[in-house]
Amino acid sequence: MASTEVTHTELTALEKALCEALDPLATALRARSSGLPEDRMWAADPVEVSLSVLESWKVVDSAVARLTAQAARTAGSYGASYEQLGAAWGITRQGARKKWPDAVSRPAAVEEPARVELFGGTAELFQEQPSGRWLWTGRAADGTSGTADEALHCGTKEEAAAYAGAFLKDHRGDPAG
Structure with missing residues (x-):
């Protein structure tokens, strides 16, 4: 300077x-x-x-x-x-x-991505920056790929895991399982 x-x-x-x-x-x-x-x-x-x-x-x-x-x-x-x-x-x-206590905003801590394995499929959970919302992307047992709906706002990793789990359940491939 x-x-x-x-x-x-x-x-x-x-x-x-x-x-x-x-x-x-x-x-x-x-x-x-x-x-x-x-x-x-x-x-x-x-x-x-x-x-x-x-x-x-x-x-x-x-x-x-x-x-x-x-x-x-x-x-x-x-x-x-x-x-x-x-x-x-x-x-x-x-x-x-x-x-000036409010002059600098501290970025929220970014959590590590997580993996959900259910019903023969997997989903990756990740935190979007800078919004901090949680999203997921996955591949179900029946071969269907899916991602979090853009309009969806998951405030926690657990909430994103629940949506990913529902997707994996709906596309498990074996309806009896």
Whole structure:
């Protein structure tokens, strides 16, 4: 990753732009709290004026926190890890996980495929990715091949095994067996 160090000139320009962007919000908040007309609203006790500016920065701080969390979730949705998010923010992986707990989705553990042998036939069970649903494909004793219906959504390996078992039973070849 390229260096993201901010130069003094860039930081000065950013701070100037932020102060200019903050001015309308600070003006609106100060006008509401003081009840003074716009041309006089800054003519007050310096403590009150400074507190109005501080109030405005709090609004900006909350907006930045929301936008930061959104950026972290976006990066996570594209595959960024907590380690990468932490590096970008200058904190540890654990710090990033604590700061943005929902930014990175953990993939569900992929279970190993399984095999079902019933009624003289076999079926392979496997977990589809990324959906996580279970599917099966099999060959019955009578030679018929089958697969899980595309519309079927088996949430567990056991559920897929039940459908595969029903298929193998229906195509066992020997109706007496």
